[in-house]
Amino acid sequence: MMTNPTSNTPSPFAEAYSTLKNTFGYDQFRLQQEQVISSALDGKDALVIMPTGGGKSLCFQIPALVQGGACLVISPLISLMKDQVEALKQNGVSAAFLNSSITAVQQQQVEEDFMAGQIKLLYVSPEKLMTRDFFNVMKASTLNLIAVDEAHCISQWGHDFRPEYTKLKFLKEQFPSTPIMALTATADKATRNDILSQLNITQAKTFLSSFDRPNLSLAVRPAQKRVEAIIDWVKNQPEESGIIYCLSRKSTETLAIKLQKQGIDADFYHAGMDPQVKDKVQERFIRDDLKIVCATIAFGMGIDKSNVRWVIHHNLPKNLESYYQEIGRAGRDGLASKTLLFYSYSDVMQLKQFIETGEQKELLEAKLQRMQQFAEATSCRRKLLLSYFGEQLEKDCGNCDICRNPPAFMDGLKLAQMALSAVARTQQKIGTRMLIDVLRGSGRNDLFQLGYQNIKTYGVGKDHSYVDWQHYIGQFLNLGLLEIAFDQHNALRITELGKKALYSEIEVKISKPESQEERKQRLTPPQPTKKVQQTNALFERLRVLRKQIAESQGVPAYVVFSDSTLQELSMHRPTTDDELLNISGIGQRKADQYGREFIHEIVTFIKEKTMEGEKIKGATHLVTYELLKEGLTPEEIATKRNLNKVTIFSHLATLYEQGRDVDLSQFITDESLKKIITGIRQIGQTEQLKPLFEFFEEQIPYDQLRLAMAVYKRQTKIETK
Structure with a gap:
């Protein structure tokens, strides 16, 4: 297992920590990332089950970056490939993808770059992987890891079985010394066993993280008047992005039109649309130009959009794996997000009709029954969801509708x-x-x-x-x-x-059977009251700035910074490069790219609020700095801000210590500076000014002493680096 790099950790483990911080901007690993990465660096196969938003990608990206050679990532989702490659490039990582969305000339160039060792992570579709030409590319390359993403697609017991995935067994046969890492967010026991067998990695260690997404609230309501309920829901949170999943193509269109008539920014998405129109809808949603999408279940597969704040199911999903994966598209940044499922028995009957005409009827009916039991549950929904995946939650979650309004x-x-x-x-x-x-x-x-x-x-x-x-x-x-x-x-x-x-070692509490009317009354919430939108003014300004930068770069906004990073920025308000690098999600590359613009926006906000009379702790010197840049003297600043001149000089000293562009030579002579610094060295005091004032027999003003102290501290800091 990797240990903290501060304790003489040997490479490549120490490099893994360094990459985590410097490339991706995170201070520590979460869930089981550290153990998975350690296993990959040891050359071992692994099956990784992590919830959506749990950080699966880092599990293969970091081992790929800290070793010689490159990682091959197999993914069925073109949109996910594009998203992840773009995000990696933003972090300064050489990455590319091969799929049907690029030309033959572009594909040839990518293959040549990969064989030449110029690409560290290459994403390929299973169809591309199976071609003879690409097999030769693989043989000519140095592979340090093979990652199979969305690995549940390989299993007949999974919810998204894809026949082309069953041919991947050849990877272990042809590349026996290259570790294979299979990753998925949704796999029950049968599916997990099948993945290991199909990939021929039966000795692989399974890393099973908690399926729990505590930031997601879970709720189910009767389907009566669901359109009116959805309209109220959206109007209560008008600035938030959301997805509404519908059972049929027609219902996506019908619902989107009804929302549009209410002045709601919504559109529809389904497989029957013109491909260009469909792609445009998805692109607008990813780039925050569209707030709400009414879609069939195909939408959102592979989208890394981290700031979806809610997911509604207009109809019952066909199984709990699908439900879990679809609600997982909300709150990927870890912030509080909502989910709502509308349930009617007519949905059950319609889904049963679909099953009658398909294969694996017995299996699909059993999974639909579990989905129905979830919708009709009278005990903690999160307990139910987790138990389906083999995980037991000891206490009720407190963040589902049953916990908030329990039955008898x-x-x-x-x-x-x-x-x-x-x-x-x-x-x-x-x-x-x-x-x-x-x-x-x-x-x-x-x-x-x-x-x-x-x-x-x-x-x-x-x-x-x-x-x-x-x-x-x-x-x-x-x-x-x-x-x-x-x-x-x-x-x-x-x-x-x-x-x-x-x-009899535990208690078993169950609900009494309810009539349909009793259940309807309990689950139907009271009429919503008009919600006063409590917005964070700085967060909104940073969100606008992020969108402007994203549009200029031609990338989704969340690729620049996630909502959780913006929230940290608005909370901690960093105003220096060092403070900026302490924000989760900001590595050196992004700090270099965007740091100056975000710091400027934060400082401008602080100045405006301070001048309006709002007291912002630790920010008053920044207002002085802005006024100084406008050409005001310390005396003029003191008058304008109704502060003592000594306080303004203290601000100047703080700014100089922080590395700001402040010329102190206009406020203190070289002769005075040398004399005071000599005194500082003699008494060894760098924090309190009074001992220094007394050392010079109270002949040198405090403002001069404070400036000289700042110069001494900055020089000492530079010398010790």
Whole structure:
């Protein structure tokens, strides 16, 4: 494992920390980034499961940069390739992509540069990877890592299976000594096992980070009057970017038109549009020229836009993986963001019709049922979502609609033990329907053929209706007591938490069954009141500046700085280069590119607010600096600001120490300067002026002493560097 570079850390680990700070502008690794990078530097294969916005890209980008050779990144998403390459270039990294969006001449140049070692990260589509010509390019290059992004696409159990991904097994066969890193944000147990098998990296270590995105609030509402609810939602947060996912192409168009009629900046996006028009919508959204997109699920795949503040599902998604991935497009910068799902049973029926005509009907129906159980949940939604991916959350999240407005609960331990015992006594081979039939003592022929009428728990739950048992078992799944083995004919399995319930080691609280009307009343929020928009004035100014810079550079705004970086800038208000580099997300390259403009905007803001009478801690000397640049003398500044002249000279000294362009020779002679500095050296005092004042028998004014002290400190700082 990598250790902190301050403790004589050997290369390349120390270089990994240096790259993190100097290239990407971050002070420390998060989640399991450090362990993954260490594994890659040791030449080991890895499966990396990290939530959207968790920093997966750095896991392969940093190992690629701190070693000889280059990294090959396989990605199915053209938009993601373009975004990541642009972001890398902004940070001073040599990167490129190969896909159908560039010409044959451009592709040839990229391939030549890659073989010549001039590109550190090359992104390719799986289709391009499989060509014979590109195989020769790979063989002629020095690869330090192969990264397979969106790795869930390789698995038949995943939610976005792509046949071309199943051919990637040749990578390990042809490049056995090159580590392979598979990365995805969404993969249940069956999918994870399939990824390892399909890529032939069965010995790879799995790095499973928490799936939790605590910055996302989760909410579900009944679908009645959803258009009116969406309009109220948007008008309550008019400056924020958002995505509304719809089930059909027609509904994206219909909804966008309804929003436009309300004066809302919205447009639609779906696969049936003219490609140029469709790309233009996405481009406008990425560049903050469009606030809201009403889209089918294809939208947003691979978009790195970090400042999407909310995601609404106009319809029920087909499975929890899709839902998790789609809500993950909000709040990628880690700031608080909202999600809202509108649920109706008609959506369930429509999705079931789609499944009837497709492959893997049994699997898809089971996953849809889990999605429906999420929408109908009466316990913490985040617990349910995390348990689906095999992660247990001990406490309720407090940031979902159920936690904020819980239903009536009851002790469900005895009911849970009935169900868990029945699952155990049937060797964990049955699904939900058979479990309910066993508990209720059904006379089904297949049940009797299997001999389940002879087990101890047969008929133990006959006093509860079939519908009630569906409600209870759904909650046991949601609580993480049971899980579904999708790769084993959707059989129910008892989890470690379920074993504790079986042996009465934990409490099990479940909600009482509700009627549809009761549930509708509980989940329908009160009519929204007009929200007063509390905006951060400096944040908004920095956002405008960021957009201007982005437009001049032809890149998305979030590629310049993320919203979280702007928030830090507006909070800490750095006014020097050193202070700027302490802001998360600002490395040396971006500080050199944009630092002067952002510092100028911050200083201008501080000056305006201070002159308006607002007291801003630690900023008063900057106002003096601005007035000095306008040509005012210290005396004139003191008069204009209604301050003592000695205070203004103190400001000048502070500015000089900070490295500002302040000429002190007009305020103190060389002779006085040398004399005072000699005195400073003799008494060894560099903080308090009074001892120095007394040393010179109170004959030299404080303002002269303060200026000389500033010169001495700056000289000493330069000499010790």
